[in-house]
Amino acid sequence: MLLLFCMVFAALKLISDTILELSLLFFSRDSEGKALNSVRKGSVIYVIGGACSLFSVQFIFGLGSVFIATNIVALIYFF
Incomplete structure (x- = not known):
């Protein structure tokens, strides 16, 4: 399952990265x-969220x- x-x-x-970069x-x-370049730095948010999920x-x-908290933080960062 993992x-x-x-x-x-x-x-x-x-x-999601492909859609974001195309947009x-x-x-x-x-x-x-x-x-x-600033959007690519936002991937660190998902790495931190993945580490917290462990x-x-x-x-x-x-x-x-x-999962929900990571997506909300990334949404706020991207906007």
Whole structure:
């Protein structure tokens, strides 16, 4: 199950990174790429969330709360 969830979340992150970078390519007015570099630094948020989820792997509610909190923090960072 651990391998399955790891593969699913890795695929979802790859899809979200692709969509985010394509949207910056088509809709951003930044020609130097500064916005892309700042968005790529936001991936650290998900790494920290993944590290925090390792401590709550025994509790499903802990995993859910870490997942929701990580997504909210990343959403606030990206906006």
